[in-house]
Amino acid sequence: xxxxxxxxxxxxxxxxxxxxxxxxxxxxxxxxxxxxxxxxxxxxxxxxxxxxxxxxxxxxxxxxxxxxxxxxxxxxxxxxxxxxxxxxxxxxxxxxxxxxxxxxxxxxxxxxxxxxxxxxxxxxxxxxxxxxxxxxxxxxxxxxxxxxxxxxxxxxxxxxxxxxxxxxxxxxxxxxxxxxxxxxxxxxxxxxxxxxxxxxxxxxxxxxxxxxxxxxxxxxxxxxxxxxxxx
Numbered sequence: 098x099x100x101x102x103x104x105x106x107x108x109x110x111x112x113x114x115x116x117x118x119x120x121x122x123x124x125x126x127x128x129x130x131x132x133x134x135x136x137x138x139x140x141x142x143x144x145x146x147x148x149x150x151x152x153x154x155x156x157x158x159x160x161x162x163x164x165x166x167x168x169x170x171x172x173x174x175x176x177x178x179x180x181x182x183x184x185x186x187x188x189x190x191x192x193x194x195x196x197x198x199x200x201x202x203x204x205x206x207x208x209x210x211x212x213x214x215x216x217x218x219x220x221x222x223x224x225x226x227x228x229x230x231x232x233x234x235x236x237x238x239x240x241x242x243x244x245x246x247x248x249x250x251x252x253x254x255x256x257x258x259x260x261x262x263x264x265x266x267x268x269x270x271x272x273x274x275x276x277x278x279x280x281x282x283x284x285x286x287x288x289x290x291x292x293x294x295x296x297x298x299x300x301x302x303x304x305x306x307x308x309x310x311x312x313x314x315x316x317x318x319x320x321x322x323x324x325x326x327x328x
Contacts, residue, residue: 121259125294127175129286130269131276135171136181136217140164140188148192148207152250159188159254163210166258170266178276181217184265186210189229193253206234208257212265214275223275228268232261 140163142156163186171184189209211227234256248256269275273283 122263123169123175126290127170128266128270129278129283129290130176130178131273131278131282132178132180133171133176133269133276134178134181135168135173135176135184136215137183137185138164138167138171139183140167140186142188145188146190148190150195151191152193152195152253154191154193154250154254156188158251159191159208162254162258163188163208163261166255166262167265169259170262180277182223182275183215183217185213185215186261186265187227191257193250206253206257208232208261210261210264212268214269216275223272230261230264230268232257232264235260 140160142159145156145159147153167184167186187210189211191208192206194206209229209231211229213222213224213227215222234253270283273280278286
């Protein structure tokens with residue numbers, strides 16, 4: 098998908114619509130996606146556009162970063178569903194904040210992707226039109242001043258790729274019917290997941306808490322100081 102120059106400049110400036118990603122959640126249980134198992138993981142950047150102002154990046158590096166992020170989030174280590182679904186990502190445009198830009202003009206890093214999903218067995222595309230997503234690095238201290246001052250190009254790309262995969266996950270959760278789930282089943286499964294995460298955190302906190310020292314025994318009633326023995 099081709100983006101017009103005016104839109105590219107708007108994306109570069111970041112405006113105010115930052116999609117924040119607070120923490121890495123891959124160590125937590127995966128969100129429930131019913132029958133989902135990852136089939137093909139296809140990422141292409143054949144027509145990628147670089148937004149001014151940006152560090153240049155090789156399209157192949159973009160493909161590798163986002164393909165890895167999709168596999169990390171949806172691969173067989175996290176999902177072993179009974180049906181295979183093929184995920185296709187087109188990388189439309191990007192900007193990687195460069196170093197050495199004055200604070201007042203510090204650009205934000207961003208990547209624009211278009212996502213599609215197919216039912217592998219039925220050979221059927223499930224979304225009528227590609228789902229385009231504009232993904233920012235997030236609202237951390239370094240990205241507020243432009244991450245080009247604090248991160249390498251690879252770090253910027255890895256953060257954007259992680260956030261892009263997370264956005265794909267959020268999109269899939271709006272269509273539980275694709276994965277053999279009703280909205281009610283999804284809601285119940287998400288609640289159970291949240292409860293499990295809370296219980297795990299509570300158990301971890303309890304295990305990490307220092308042991309309370311045992312209280313000293315109280316002196317016997319009426320006992321006073323012992324007088325020193327006389328010679």
